[in-house]
Amino acid sequence: MSAPPARAATIVDVARAAGVSRQTVTRALHDMPGINPATRERVLAAARELRYHPSRFGRGLVKPAARTLGLVVGDLANPYYGELASAVLGLAAARGWHVVMAEAAGAPGLAAGADAVIAFTGTEFPDPAVGAPNLPVVEVDPPRPHPGRARVVFERTAASAQAVEHLLARGSRRPVVLDVTTPPGGSSRAAAFVAAFRTRGVEPHLAHRTSAFSHLPAGTDAVVAHNDLDGFRLLRELHEARRAVPREVRVVGVDGLAVGDFCTPRLSTLAIDLAEVARAALDLVLELTEAPAGAPPPVRVVEHVFRAREST
Amino acid sequence: MSAPPARAATIVDVARAAGVSRQTVTRALHDMPGINPATRERVLAAARELRYHPSRFGRGLVKPAARTLGLVVGDLANPYYGELASAVLGLAAARGWHVVMAEAAGAPGLAAGADAVIAFTGTEFPDPAVGAPNLPVVEVDPPRPHPGRARVVFERTAASAQAVEHLLARGSRRPVVLDVTTPPGGSSRAAAFVAAFRTRGVEPHLAHRTSAFSHLPAGTDAVVAHNDLDGFRLLRELHEARRAVPREVRVVGVDGLAVGDFCTPRLSTLAIDLAEVARAALDLVLELTEAPAGAPPPVRVVEHVFRAREST
């Protein structure tokens, strides 16, 4: 009927089409009292015809708007980030905040649409704060912390030591620690395991995250995977190679995924309470927006916990 | 140093603090040419001190802003929704769109922050379009489609028939179909399986999604789970009960999760290409905003595929 408009219809377009003033359009659209029913119908029809949808910006300028939190996460297809996102979304909804999300590559765009950003990617990513000075940013377990920035730190020392203790007590002597960095051993999670093994007089072999079991040193009797997903893959490979888990080889994951409880054998893992992580990150956002300028960046620590299941 | 401000600082606060005009503040903040370096430093310092962060609304009104897509999903801790969200985020980033996300409960708030909404929850959820007339909404596989609304329909007939054929060919005769609805059998995915079994002269038993295997009829030799996660749980229960899969009992999931490939036994499943689903949904959003008023709601169909792995 009408040609597609070159630009989106505004309130004045609707007013003109209905032959009324802007305020009357507002009244009709918001079901406000004191408007002639016939007038309202006419306005609503015009709005429909023009596909009028009020501009978020016009409205935001004039009414108190919901805060919008930016959330940068790693690969959402990994349930780890899904669980975290779910926790953040829940807390944000409870506070009436909106959440704009992006995976690492989309981080730079976020600043334009958010009042504050939480970044949790596991890998390095484009800084969301470039071109957005003074944007409050909270980093979660950053591989390379940005100095002066608020962050949630993951503490792994105790849990790694516990896991190592557990492996050694069960007889493992030739462990391998898998890692994302090149050379392996550069990430804080791998470093925590290596330190724990060394403290107990065992020198672990280091290999890259993606190494197949068949390429690890002969005699390997324990593997610390980079994360649970990698742990699953490893268990699968061991199953196909007919290696008994945990008798011949023990496997530890990192992340504490809920699905790890349903695979066979159940994957032992370093778990972290993602609901607590989400809460800490949101608290920091709040703290950041209220702290005086120049205050030292706030930090929260969340502890990993070793959860022994069947694979060790 | 300064007391926390009652309201966020605006550009005029910064201008006043630095003793310049608003335009000069804009120039300093955006690294524009033609500004005295000393002036710029003074402005930047004032902005930092006041924690000034430009309002999205003021800016959005005056510069062409990124489109913002609302995405309502089911439980993100389920990798199924994570994979879909990941696909949507990727496509949106490629088009320069922002994405505000919410889980089902947060849907009503979304309308205020989005230009269009894609809803994919698997369950019923509060309508995001209340109070937001003319908001373009695309529903993905809605349990109860909203009449007149654009949607992506999941076609399961062929894939269900294939799965059923596969089960019968391997000797299953006493199948159970698990479902979310009360009574079971009300969802389209369960209905497709039931119809497929009946076509082949087999009457499946229906039970609620959460039923333990031990509560299913004696002699049950095949189970169609509501989704892959339920399938994993079932496999785990069968493992603990020492029932051989697939020899004694065959299990089929629905969703096609990537992790299903790493659990043992690998879960056979009805898979759907979530990247294709995401693409279809985004296409519909575009179509919706360009179609003339009163046009019939566009629909896209995406086919499930039966993926036989080890559990059948």
Place this chain on the structure above:
DNA sequence: CTGAAAGCGCTTACAG
């Protein structure tokens, strides 16, 4: 029941 005016916070020409 309806409309003219003011103002939210910002940027973009345009003057000086």
Place this chain on the structure above:
DNA sequence: CTGAAAGCGCTTACAG
């Protein structure tokens, strides 16, 4: 190099 003016789309008092 810096500032006064106009205007983006909307809502909220205030008049009539």
